[in-house]
Amino acid sequence: MSKTLKEILSSAIIAIGLLSAYGASAATPASAKSAGDFGPPQGAPIRAVLTSPPHVPPPTNRKFPAKVIVELEVMEKEMPISEGVSYTFWTFGGTVPGSFIRVRQGDTVEFHLKNHPSSKMPHNIDLHGVTGPGGGAASSFTAPGHESQFTFKALNEGIYVYHCATAPVGMHIANGMYGLILVEPPEGLSKVDHEYYVMQGDFYTTGKYREKGNQPFDMEKAIDEKPTYVLFNGAEGALTGDKALKAKTNEKIRLFVGNGGPNLVSSFHVIGAIFDKVRYEGGSNVQKNVQTTLIPSGGAAVVEYQTKVPGSYVMVDHSIFRAFNKGALAIMKVEGPENKAIYSGKEVDSVYLGDRAAPNMASVTTATANAASGTLTVQDQINAGKSLFNGTCSVCHQANGAGLPGVFPPLAKSDYLAADAKRAVGVVLRGLSGKVTVNGKEYDSVMPSMNQLNDDEVANILTYVLNSWDNAGGRVTAGDVKAERAKAVPKVAAEH
Numbered sequence: 215m216s217k218t219l220k221e222i223l224s225s226a227i228i229a230i231g232l233l234s235a236y237g238a239s240a241a242t243p244a245s246a247k248s249a250g251d252f253g254p255p256q257g258a259p260i261r262a263v264l265t266s267p268p269h270v271p272p273p274t275n276r277k278f279p280a281k282v283i284v285e286l287e288v289m290e291k292e293m294p295i296s297e298g299v300s301y302t303f304w305t306f307g308g309t310v311p312g313s314f315i316r317v318r319q320g321d322t323v324e325f326h327l328k329n330h331p332s333s334k335m336p337h338n339i340d341l342h343g344v345t346g347p348g349g350g351a352a353s354s355f356t357a358p359g360h361e362s363q364f365t366f367k368a369l370n371e372g373i374y375v376y377h378c379a380t381a382p383v384g385m386h387i388a389n390g391m392y393g394l395i396l397v398e399p400p401e402g403l404s405k406v407d408h409e410y411y412v413m414q415g416d417f418y419t420t421g422k423y424r425e426k427g428n429q430p431f432d433m434e435k436a437i438d439e440k441p442t443y444v445l446f447n448g449a450e451g452a453l454t455g456d457k458a459l460k461a462k463t464n465e466k467i468r469l470f471v472g473n474g475g476p477n478l479v480s481s482f483h484v485i486g487a488i489f490d491k492v493r494y495e496g497g498s499n500v501q502k503n504v505q506t507t508l509i510p511s512g513g514a515a516v517v518e519y520q521t522k523v524p525g526s527y528v529m530v531d532h533s534i535f536r537a538f539n540k541g542a543l544a545i546m547k548v549e550g551p552e553n554k555a556i557y558s559g560k561e562v563d564s565v566y567l568g569d570r571a572a573p574n575m576a577s578v579t580t581a582t583a584n585a586a587s588g589t590l591t592v593q594d595q596i597n598a599g600k601s602l603f604n605g606t607c608s609v610c611h612q613a614n615g616a617g618l619p620g621v622f623p624p625l626a627k628s629d630y631l632a633a634d635a636k637r638a639v640g641v642v643l644r645g646l647s648g649k650v651t652v653n654g655k656e657y658d659s660v661m662p663s664m665n666q667l668n669d670d671e672v673a674n675i676l677t678y679v680l681n682s683w684d685n686a687g688g689r690v691t692a693g694d695v696k697a698e699r700a701k702a703v704p705k706v707a708a709e710h
Contacts, residue, residue, distance in 0.1 A: 250369035252320035252400065255281035259324070264313035267447045268459060270409040270470060271316040273402055279320035286313060287328040288337045288356070288378075288391075295417065295443060296450040296541065297649065297656065298426040303390040303448065304335070304378070310448025311413035311474060312376070312393030319371045319397050324363065325350065331359035336380055338362075342496075342512070343374035343395050351379040371399040373496040373514045375472050384476045388418055388436050390448055392474030394514055406518065407465035413472040414480045414509070414531060414542060415448065416441035423540060423620070424450075424656070439477040444536040446529065446544045451658075453529070453544035455648070461521045463550025468518050475511030481532040482507050482515070484546070486525065491518045506532050521548045523557045538621055538659075560666070577601050578674075585670055585692065592677060592689050599678025602671055606664070615683040621659055623652035626683030635680055635688045639698045642672050669695040 259281040263271040289308050295301040306312025317323055327339055336357045340349035344366045347353075353364035377383075378391035394413065418436040419429035423443065435442065446453055453459060461467055473480045489504040493516035501507075509515050521527075529544040530537035537543045552559070581598035584590040604613060611617050615626035625631065630652045631638060645663040649656055667675070669692040680688040 248367075248369055250319050250371070251367060252279045255279050255322045259283055261285070262315060262317065262323075264307060264315060265411070266307065266309045266313060267311055267411045267413065268453060270314055270396075270411050274316065274318040274398055275402065276318055277400070279318065279322065281322045281324060282317050283324045283326070284315055284317075285326040285328065286315075286339070287330060288333060289330045290333045290335065292428065294449055295419070295429070295445070296424050297658075299419075299421075299424060300428045301417065301419065302428070302430070304333075304337070304386060305390055306339070306376070306378075306393050310390035310392075310415065311411070311472065312391070314393065314411050314470070315376075315395040317368050317395070317397055319368055319399055321368045321397075322365060323368055324365050325354070326361060326363050327354045327356050328361045329356040329358050333358040335386075337378050337386065337391065338380050339376055340379035341366075341374065341376040341395055343368060343370065343372065343376075343397050345369055348379060349376075355380065368397045371397045371498065373397075373470055373472070373493070373516050375474065375496075375512050375514055377474060377512070384436060385431065385433065387474060387476040388416070389431060390415065390417075390474075392472070394470055394472045396470065403468070405466075406468040408459075408461055409468045409470065410459050411470050412446055412453070412529070412544065413474055414444065414446055414478075414482070415474040416476065416478045417443040417445060419443070436476070441478065441540065444478065444531060444540040444542040446542060450541035455545075458526070458545035458547045461546060461548050463521050463524055463548060463553070465521050466518065467521060467546075468516065470514065471507075471509060471517055472514040473509040473511055477511060478531075478533075478536075479511060480509040482509055482517070483530055483532040484517075484519070485528040485530065486523075487519050487521075487527055489517050489519045492516070521546075521550075523553055524548050524550045575601070581674055582670060592681070595674045595677040595689070596681050599674035599676070600682075602667075602675050603678055606667070607675065610661075615679070619655075621657070623650060623655075623657045623659075625679050626685070627653065628685060629653055631680065632686055635676075635686075636690070636694060636698075638676055638679070639672065639690060639695055640701075642667070642676065643695070643699055665699070669693075669699070 256278045257280055262282050262284045265271050286306055288306060290304050292300050292302045303310050329337055336355060338351045338354040340351040342349055344350045346366055350364055354362045356362040374395050376393050376395055378386035380386055418432045419442040420432045421429040471482055483506040492501045492504045492507045494501055494507055496514040507515050525548055527546045531542040577597040578601055581594045584594050610622040611625050615624060617624040643665045646661040649658045672695045673690045673692045676690040
């Protein structure tokens, strides 16, 4: 075969290949469908049900793709971020996080973004579930008092973050402009008893943590990634107390957990629960028997588990100082019968002093003997109480009675004790929960019941406290404790 012929044949082969490639490329838009495209919408258009956190819209329960109309309004509004602290949030739907959106894979979504006339800033929306420039941001830039519209097909199933992407993007997100959109698979999700919507965000205020009044946004803190607050659902206490999530034993729970950021990665954990399944990073892959799941900024996860034992389950970012010192804490209250085979509860609680037992227990033994003989003195109680306090109470309240700022209230120079010393008996026996003000500072923690201590032990500990660290003095007797223990009263409530 001549060189010329070889060249001709080679050129022909290349040409055929190019023609084939061109033909295939040209034919694709007309004849091929993307994965997740189940054809044109069927039936009449549907208006999406949008819900405020922690609520989730009902399942779509459709076997066909539809045209779904989503109308979401942007509002800038001042709301509480902590007790006595307000912040001007920028919101989707008037809440932080924004309204939960639920559609089916293959749906055609007609999206309307409305910016309230009272807004001071233009806004847009980037939905991570959108295939298109900016996730819709390029088509949704909306000035105050205006409305924008664009349409997209939900091609990929999963749980996706949405957020404002107007410059400066970080500031818009830091002010609360984020939420979740769920794109259900065609077959839907498995049935559960409860679905809840939880989303973490980090906030940057000019004032310190819990500093009262309206607190503006602090750009320098945001750039340095040093948040004042790390919160679930936009406010400290948004999911605690009477706002806690609720369930009963032996129910299946599904949490849609997002992380708006703008900066921090979340180590999401429910204390006392193991996640049966986690759809991590919002995708289709599933991990089982997970203790803590990482959720990146701008990411989400679907967490499922079963409630087997009653009680209050604390949800935290397990970067743990964020939970107890910046607000990243929520509660799920589970009611129902106990199951001692799975969890017994406390079975033994006794004083253990290790190699300090001999010297420390001597004062306790002396006080016990003198109480039996009727010769017990205040000093006997103080000596015994000090030993018992160091072994039982000092972890939280510290050996010097100073407590931990913002977490555990001080016992030293305590105006709370001075106001009603005998009230402390009920606190020790029944615990204390909720907000309490001590020496002019607010605390919102939980003290567990210490009713495993006998009457003598409680009396001696409190007598020691009353006569230490510049407190006014006083005495609590075993009889005082016995009388209080006999009362059929609820847990002592916090008082300001």
